[in-house]
Amino acid sequence: MKILIVGGGMGGTILANNLARKMRNELKSGKASITMLSASDKHMYQPGLLYVAVGKMNPSEMYRDQVSLLEPSIEFKVDPVTEFNLDDNNVRAKSGTTYNYDIIVIATGSCTHAEGTPGLAEYAEQFYTEADAVKMYKKLEAFEGGKVVVAVGVPHKCPMAPLEITFMLVDYFKQRGIWDKVQLHYTYPIGRTHSLEPVAKWATPEFERLGITYETLFNMKEVNENVVMSEEGTEAEYDLLITVPAHKGMQVIEDAGLGAGGFIPTDRKRLNMEGRDNVYVLGDTTNLPISKAGSTAHFEAEALAENIASMMTIGTATRDYDGKVFCFIEAGDGKATYAMFNYQNPPDPKAPTAGIHMFKTAYNKMYWASARGLL
Amino acid sequence: MADRKIVDAKNTFCPGPLMELIANMKQAEVGDELAVLSTDEGSANDIPEWINKMGHEVIESSEDSGVWSIVVKKTK
Numbered sequence A: 001m002k003i004l005i006v007g008g009g010m011g012g013t014i015l016a017n018n019l020a021r022k023m024r025n026e027l028k029s030g031k032a033s034i035t036m037l038s039a040s041d042k043h044m045y046q047p048g049l050l051y052v053a054v055g056k057m058n059p060s061e062m063y064r065d066q067v068s069l070l071e072p073s074i075e076f077k078v079d080p081v082t083e084f085n086l087d088d089n090n091v092r093a094k095s096g097t098t099y100n101y102d103i104i105v106i107a108t109g110s111c112t113h114a115e116g117t118p119g120l121a122e123y124a125e126q127f128y129t130e131a132d133a134v135k136m137y138k139k140l141e142a143f144e145g146g147k148v149v150v151a152v153g154v155p156h157k158c159p160m161a162p163l164e165i166t167f168m169l170v171d172y173f174k175q176r177g178i179w180d181k182v183q184l185h186y187t188y189p190i191g192r193t194h195s196l197e198p199v200a201k202w203a204t205p206e207f208e209r210l211g212i213t214y215e216t217l218f219n220m221k222e223v224n225e226n227v228v229m230s231e232e233g234t235e236a237e238y239d240l241l242i243t244v245p246a247h248k249g250m251q252v253i254e255d256a257g258l259g260a261g262g263f264i265p266t267d268r269k270r271l272n273m274e275g276r277d278n279v280y281v282l283g284d285t286t287n288l289p290i291s292k293a294g295s296t297a298h299f300e301a302e303a304l305a306e307n308i309a310s311m312m313t314i315g316t317a318t319r320d321y322d323g324k325v326f327c328f329i330e331a332g333d334g335k336a337t338y339a340m341f342n343y344q345n346p347p348d349p350k351a352p353t354a355g356i357h358m359f360k361t362a363y364n365k366m367y368w369a370s371a372r373g374l375l
Numbered sequence B: 001m002a003d004r005k006i007v008d009a010k011n012t013f014c015p016g017p018l019m020e021l022i023a024n025m026k027q028a029e030v031g032d033e034l035a036v037l038s039t040d041e042g043s044a045n046d047i048p049e050w051i052n053k054m055g056h057e058v059i060e061s062s063e064d065s066g067v068w069s070i071v072v073k074k075t076k
Ligand SMILES: Cc1cc2nc3c(=O)[nH]c(=O)nc-3n(C[C@H](O)[C@H](O)[C@H](O)COP(=O)(O)OP(=O)(O)OC[C@H]3O[C@@H](n4cnc5c(N)ncnc54)[C@H](O)[C@@H]3O)c2cc1C
Pocket: A006, A007, A008, A009, A010, A011, A012, A037, A038, A039, A040, A046, A047, A048, A049, A050, A079, A080, A081, A082, A107, A108, A109, A110, A127, A128, A157, A158, A161, A250, A252, A282, A283, A284, A285, A292, A293, A294, A295, A296, A297, A326, A327, A328
């Protein structure tokens, strides 16, 4: 049984490691093999970008060598896939090599699509790549006061990032002693300040307490110098615009016709690509109506690893993914909270505490154990 | 009849039915109809509110056994 995992990020790595442990005997005897193809020999801890953007983490702290995170029995290659031939059970990669499989798992992630919003790349700051986060930090350092607007595109990965960056900006400006010279204005695409109602109920009074103004039902349409326009017909003037642009899945997914916007139609419990029983999808690449978050990829990967292993040994899957998501929320002022929910149970976040912030800070390091499938 | 795409946002909390609709609207063509399925009672208000603000059209809104179905049309 040849298992091919495309993508060496959060989902692909946890899946590969869990599978390698569950199928130790099959791998040893040669009855099964696991190959991972990725686009980079480095693994980035993406939540670190938030801290890089406000000067609280050095970019080099966000990376590990991908090979160092993988069980030795996994064959790893930096050879990004350029063509998916699902009817023939193979993919073609950049090197020109064709890789055959019995089961394929696609976990190529998602990325910002700034070009979809005219003017955004030119005028706005972003923090979803290392280069953008460093650029944003330099811009912040040169900023001496004025109106700062936060604007958010749909869809985007990490649903907490818009709120987190807002509260982290408050801390940043306070620490620089210029908070009294800053007017912070938060905008959000739907009719409340966060998609999770209990989180919005906590965040909105926090905004009011801190003097942050906000506008809801604001979907970025176009960015001009010093003003951002919404699809809804309003506009917000700014001196500094901080954005989370709308995201897309990887271009290769869209080009292969696997899913609109690069997101693959996926069964919400078994995680197979709709209409295919040997193609699975994990993490940001699915079209599932759940958070695009590392924790989503993590919990999906755990369920899928059990299913692939049990399909090998007893011929059938044993577990459904229950929609579990867990997200920390940095609340500023040295505090944090979290939201946990699944398909059945809504989140019930508690008031932020210093203890949860310390745990999140520790998790920034523990992530590597998590990627190894040990946490 | 125009294409009617189902946006199944039942039993999901984040990003939620309206955000799912906004994302799907971007991929839709003018004239397309989208049916959002939601188990969140709030959708019956916040989806029409956004649709009206945007100048799109709500075709129908109904509820059956706790599932709201809101059909909208992209008009521009
Ligand atoms: C600023 C920021 C803050 C965040 N904060 C949090 C947080 O606090 N909590 C949380 O849970 N999540 C957070 N996230 C989201 C989280 O990082 C992602 O949701 C998660 O990494 C998704 O995992 P994935 O495996 O789907 O994709 P990724 O981890 O993005 O991995 C995709 C992999 O696919 C590879 N790849 C791409 N194209 C190809 C190709 N053609 N062929 C082969 N391989 C390819 C890439 O090299 C990469 O290895 C944050 C993200 C950002 C940007």
